[in-house]
Amino acid sequence: MKREGADLKRRRLLTGAAGVVGGVGVAYSAVPFLAYWQPGAQAEAAAAPVEVDISKLAPGQKIDVDWRGKPIWIFRRGARELATLRKISDLLRDPRSLVSSQQPPYCQNLARAIRPEYGVMIGICTHLGCIPLYEPEPGSVDNKWLGGFFCPCHGSKYDLAGRVYKGVPAPLNLEVPPHWYPSASRIIIGEHPEKGAVS
Secondary structure, eight states, X not given: OHHHHHHHHHHHHHHHHHHXXXXXXXXXXXXXXXXXXXXXXXXXXXXXXXXXXXXXXOTTOEEEEEETTEEEEEEEOOHHHHHHHHHTGGGBXXXXXXXXXXXXXXXXXXXXXXXXXXXXXXXXXXXXXXXXXXXXXXXXXXXXXXXXXXXXXXXXXXXXTOOBBTTSSOOSOOOOOOEEEEETTEEEESSOOOTTOBO
């Protein structure tokens, strides 16, 4: 009887020890597996916000930057370009930018912007992912063209606020990324506005 009790205690001790050793082994083998799923330094850098100097950007000009592997356009509209935004509402598929996934709430306005003179778009056509051309000059695409973006792949057209025309293959407006202005001459792409941001 005493021997059976001692054997039972030894068995429990060995079972517990084996369980602890097994658990430690599983934890050590899981660490590299879980680390594999963590983004590397290069991936984290690519996802980081991008700060751009816009002090020398004149009306009609565009700057291209890269954020998260996507082309970002920052362009400046003058008074003429801003005036065209009201003139073509009847020609657009979503003139009031009601598809909320295409811009942050603070850019759901006529210019689709925080500061109307500056447009900020992801430069990828919403049809099949081609890169549209910046055609700000009236008449440069056709005789009714008031300026905007033209996709040469399948003929999709967007106005100077990135709103898509009716009757073209692209189904949605160009996407506006999160952004804000830390000063009058700088913009940060990839973050939503902070308190005290310039508007």
